Amino acid sequence: MNFDHDEQQVLFRSAVREFVESEVAPNAAHWEEEERFPWEVWHHLADLGLCSLALPEEYGGGGSGKTMLCIATEELARASGGLSVAYLVSCGVAMDGICMHGTEQQKSNYIPRCSRGEIAYFALTEPEGGSDVATMRMRYRETAAGYELNGTKTFISNSEEASFGVVFATRDPSLGHRGVSAFVVERDTPGFSIGRRERKTGQHCSSTNEIIFDQCVVPKSALIGEEGEGLIIALESIDKSRVSVAAQALGIARSAYEEMVRYAQERHAFGKALAQLQAIQWMIADSATELEVSRLLTYRAAWLIDRGNLAVKESAMAKLYASEAAGRICHRAVQVFGGIGYTREASVERYARDQRITEIYEGTSEMQRWAIARQVLGMK
Ligand SMILES: Cc1cc2nc3c(=O)[nH]c(=O)nc-3n(C[C@H](O)[C@H](O)[C@H](O)COP(=O)(O)OP(=O)(O)OC[C@H]3O[C@@H](n4cnc5c(N)ncnc54)[C@H](O)[C@@H]3O)c2cc1C
Structure with a gap:
């Protein structure tokens, strides 16, 4: 291949x-x-x-x-x-x-x-839970004018900048996954508002907010797919997009790695460059290896998707591995920088903060392991 x-x-x-x-x-x-x-x-x-x-x-x-x-x-x-x-x-x-x-x-x-x-934004997560999406609380009901949405979504990226977004709501929580539908909602729709901005660890230039729907009526033409297909649409979208988070983690890790290699060659201790010390060489070697594996998994999953495969297992493997490897690489980069690595003088502290969320959004590492195991074990 x-x-x-x-x-x-x-x-x-x-x-x-x-x-x-x-x-x-x-x-x-x-x-x-x-x-x-x-x-x-x-x-x-x-x-x-x-x-x-x-x-x-x-x-x-x-x-x-x-x-x-x-x-x-x-x-x-x-x-x-x-x-x-x-x-x-x-x-x-x-x-x-x-x-x-x-x-x-x-x-x-x-x-x-x-x-x-x-x-655009993608609004799936609710205050009561992000991993267990089928227990959605946000409601919709059909009216003469269209669909009325009521509820709150949380941790929504792009909410302050977006002019429209895709929102998921249930007709009745007791219907489980069969009750969920997807809608596209314009920012200027009455009843739509942007709530609290999260004070995050990193990725500060991107807004992450609550969004609130209070008797927010969208036209019938806002429904995506058929009623009841919302959860399938959400999960297909995430399955398709997950590999992009692997690519994001790969990009952050690459920067941390490049900075680590550069600094190890410039900085001296005990009369030699840090790069001459075996402890530092091992950190560089492990990071180079993990970066390579992340790259191969990420672009293999993307290659499969481009050839019409869903690549659910491969995308989950890429996101799981690349995000966790990026965590280890950023951690080592801060270590190689020593004290300055813990300050805003060094960009590695920013990379370490920016990396952390790649293990959480678009499905946590635990959810990726679950998805991989289900595929391996042939479970529905
Ligand atoms: C910066 C940022 C941006 C985000 N952007 C978006 C966005 O644009 N759109 C959107 O919809 N959401 C977004 N999210 C939400 C994100 O996708 C969720 O936070 C994530 O899916 C986890 O959900 P949760 O926070 O409710 O954690 P929970 O689901 O409450 O999970 C808490 C912990 O329990 C673990 N856990 C839960 N269930 C299981 C299980 N069955 N087995 C093992 N472990 C389990 C989880 O892995 C996690 O470690 C964003 C979050 C952040 C912080």
């Missing part, structure tokens, strides 16, 4: 890297301090075609597939974890349900808007 990048993908990676090095890397620490979303860079990113990259060509998208989306996500994450999550949510998981199950009207409206740089 050969899942190396082809020439187009190699060229694409170097173009994104050039953009990231000139516009993202020099400013990313600043955006974090200010907790500010970099709209100016986002608009440029859209102009370069990065927002439309993986969206279907017949609606104005780039039709480039998962490998390209992972390349873009990895390169963005190398400089800014926050910008990369805004990207993978808006141009990935939030659009997947619309692309796979949306009506013609939804596709021809939302795909061009996302391509032009409008931002």
Whole structure:
């Protein structure tokens, strides 16, 4: 099996890297301090075609597939974890349900808007639980005007920047997964409001808020797929998008690793460079190996998806491994930097903070292990 990048993908990676090095890397620490979303860079990113990259060509998208989306996500994450999550949510998981199950009207409206740089959110998690999504509390009911939504979603990425988003609600919690439906909701819909902004550990330039639906009435045309298909749409979207979080973790880990190698060669202790000390060499060797495994798992899963496979197990393996390996690599990078690694003088402390959430969102590590085991054991 050969899942190396082809020439187009190699060229694409170097173009994104050039953009990231000139516009993202020099400013990313600043955006974090200010907790500010970099709209100016986002608009440029859209102009370069990065927002439309993986969206279907017949609606104005780039039709480039998962490998390209992972390349873009990895390169963005190398400089800014926050910008990369805004990207993978808006141009990935939030659009997947619309692309796979949306009506013609939804596709021809939302795909061009996302391509032009409008931002989308994906609202599944509720205060009572994120892993056990079938126990959803947020309700909807059919009215003469459409569907009335009532409830609260929590930890929603992009909520402050988004102009629309995909929201999941149940007709009746006692129906379990069969009661859940998916809706696309415009930001200016009466009854929609943005609640508390979370005070997070990292990825500060990306907003994460509660969103509140209070007698929020959307038209009938807002329903995605059929009533009762919502949970399938949510899980398919996450299955398809999960590998992007692996790519994000890979990008953050690469930066931490590169910084660790550079610093180990520059910094001296006991009359020699840190890189001459075996304890440090082992940290570098383990990190290089884990980075390589993360890369292979991530791009293998993307390669399979681009060939029409669901790759549920492979994506879960990639996300599980790459996110946990990124944790170990960031931890070592801080260690190699010593005291300065624990200060904002060094970017490795930011990478360590940005990495942590990759083990939690779009399914925790425990949920990935569960998904892998179910596939291995052939369980429904
Ligand atoms: C910065 C950030 C951004 C986010 N963005 C979004 C977003 O855009 N959209 C969205 O919908 N959500 C988003 N989330 C929510 C995120 O997906 C959830 O936090 C995550 O799915 C975990 O859910 P929870 O926090 O409710 O934890 P819980 O589900 O309460 O889990 C708590 C712990 O118990 C473990 N656990 C639970 N069930 C089991 C089990 N059966 N077996 C073993 N262990 C188990 C979990 O793995 C975890 O360790 C975001 C969260 C954060 C922090």
